[in-house]
Amino acid sequence: LNAVQAMIYQNGLRQLKLAKIYCRKAYEDAEFKKDTTAYLNNLTQLTGLCYKSSDYAAAIRYASQGLQMARTHGWKNLEAKFLMYIGMSQAYIGIIGDAKANMNRCIALCEEIVDKEQSWSNVNDLIYTLGETMDVLCVMGAWQEAATLIPNILKANNLHEQLASEAPAGAIDMYKAFVYAQCMEIYLHTDDKVRSWQKAAGVWV
Numbered sequence: 001l002n003a004v005q006a007m008i009y010q011n012g013l014r015q016l017k018l019a020k021i022y023c024r025k026a027y028e029d030a031e032f033k034k035d036t037t038a039y040l041n042n043l044t045q046l047t048g049l050c051y052k053s054s055d056y057a058a059a060i061r062y063a064s065q066g067l068q069m070a071r072t073h074g075w076k077n078l079e080a081k082f083l084m085y086i087g088m089s090q091a092y093i094g095i096i097g098d099a100k101a102n103m104n105r106c107i108a109l110c111e112e113i114v115d116k117e118q119s120w121s122n123v124n125d126l127i128y129t130l131g132e133t134m135d136v137l138c139v140m141g142a143w144q145e146a147a148t149l150i151p152n153i154l155k156a157n158n159l160h161e162q163l164a165s166e167a168p169a170g171a172i173d174m175y176k177a178f179v180y181a182q183c184m185e186i187y188l189h190t191d192d193k194v195r196s197w198q199k200a201a202g203v204w205v
Contacts, residue, residue: 120166
């Protein structure tokens, strides 16, 4: 019940503080922990809520626990998500070397998952991971390093568009805009104004 309430507060009502409270209650429920799938999904949500509220130490703590559980059960998608949260959280508290290593591991794992199964959800996860990693690198001022990921995200976006029949309504356009925005910002900060304009205009060269 706590996990369901957490989902309602986050996705339905957008009340993230209450969602976090109910996520934590579910996390502490010994009986709920017996349902590994539900428990790990709740742990993923709790980690994300901690990250979004800038509670990076808690995000790393919960993600590290989830990472071990995901690896034990062979759930690569969840393993990638926990690696992403660990890396992004480390970046914001100044653990730069480990942050980059974990974000790169996450990207490699997502690409491995897509290579094995080119489903819309897998490609969607890859685009999100690449975009979030690029965003964190930009916040750190590592614009050139972020630029090295542009070919990856463009390739993923092309594949994403080919899987439009599997996607929820509006998802393809939403993520296309997400990709365009990431590339445009990076081109602006790496003094590639022509490419920035082309991305803004929707011209891919």
